Amino acid sequence: MKRAQSPILEALRIAANDDAEALRFLEARRWGDAPACPLCGDLDVYQMADAKTGERNKDGRWRCRGCKRMYTVRTGTVMAESRLPLRVWCYAFWKACSSKKGVSAKQIERECEISYKSALFVMHRIRAGVADLNPPKLSGTVEADETYVGGKPRNRRKGMQGQHDKTPVIGAVERGGEIRFRVMERVTAAGLKAALREHVEQDARLHTDESSAYTKLGREYGGGHHTVNHSKREYARGEVHTNTIEGAFSLIKRGMYGTFHSVSKKHLHRYMSEFEFRYNTRKLDDGQRVAAEIKRSEGKRLTYAEQVSQPGA
Ligand SMILES: [Zn+2]
Known part of the structure; x- marks a missing residue:
């Protein structure tokens, strides 16, 4: 049709x-x-x-x-x-x-x-x-997580995250709202803290996994820091989960391997801008998105x- x-x-x-x-x-x-x-x-x-x-x-x-x-x-x-x-x-x-x-x-x-x-x-x-050069900060309930993208598809296997040819990306998403990504050289508590400070309001309610990198920075958020323990196979406790950001990450990976095949580290932030834009305009129809x-x-x-x-x- x-x-x-x-x-x-x-x-x-x-x-x-x-x-x-x-x-x-x-x-x-x-x-x-x-x-x-x-x-x-x-x-x-x-x-x-x-x-x-x-x-x-x-x-x-x-x-x-x-x-x-x-x-x-x-x-x-x-x-x-x-x-x-x-x-x-x-x-x-x-x-x-x-x-x-x-x-x-x-x-x-x-x-x-x-x-x-x-x-x-x-x-x-x-x-x-x-690319949104001056995006507003996220507020309300915000999920944050990091993932590793890039590398050759044949090296892609569960449990092999963090290998040398992959690049870490931090993501934060406001539930029902917008998403922000940040390409990192490597994941550190200081890097996570700086990225979240830039993109998340201090009174937000922060949801992450139990990774210790978030423990200290989590205290900065007025709405509290709520974690799910993935290593104990806990994926959601009521409202507390990181399913939104994980869903966005899997979309990126599918797009990355399906459409773009391989993306060099140098240009990864550009692809992330494109995904950000597409996600943040998801409520528009295709014509409105193109106009934007x-x-x-x-x-x-x-x-x-x-x-x-x-x-x-
Ligand atoms: Zn003139």
Whole structure:
């Protein structure tokens, strides 16, 4: 049965196949009817024409009468610093958010007929775009736990956590709310404490397993520190459990091995940003999620010229 498609996904499907459509789509998403200059905010702007044909410049350039500078829909977004066609970006925006598991660079390479390196670049830029740079702290009942991800699938076996090719990730989730991840070099009580201080309100009710790494830091939380003893096969005591964060970890692992195969340690935090975004927008439909993804991709990329023109920025 064919599902009803949201208008934004339908528009993206078209934009992913045609550069002129892609330009129109991205400009409409970004500016609507008021194409303000992204460099100074002035509304007195115009589309530049091709000197020979008199048609619209095919790179989609605009000029601002306020600051006299040129810009395009890429300026000040994750698409800056790239000459890749806009239809490629549209395809990647579309696929990264409209399926449960995301999209691999391999698939972008194949579908858009670009190099693997370019495809990887696009996906890393999109992941940087969705990263929440200043997320609110979690409150209420918060579950925290750590896991180990990455490494080669054939080494994957229960009870082999912590081996050298895996990277520890700390996760904290507010029940019914958002999730935060932090990629660590190794798990220490001090590292856990710093990560939780950054992401969890002091009056939260903290749930973890019985690991001693949490004992001392647990005292900081006003709602108390409640543990389940996994080594004694205790997985829940009434409300006290860490099933939410463990469920999120297993989703990540399935996505990691199913879609991305192997992820280098260096880039792991980017994948975690993507999972975070997907989890935290789980109540949105696919179209709304894609709209949020594109919106967030703005303002994540400042060129050198823009930085020097913004005192104090
Ligand atoms: Zn301007």
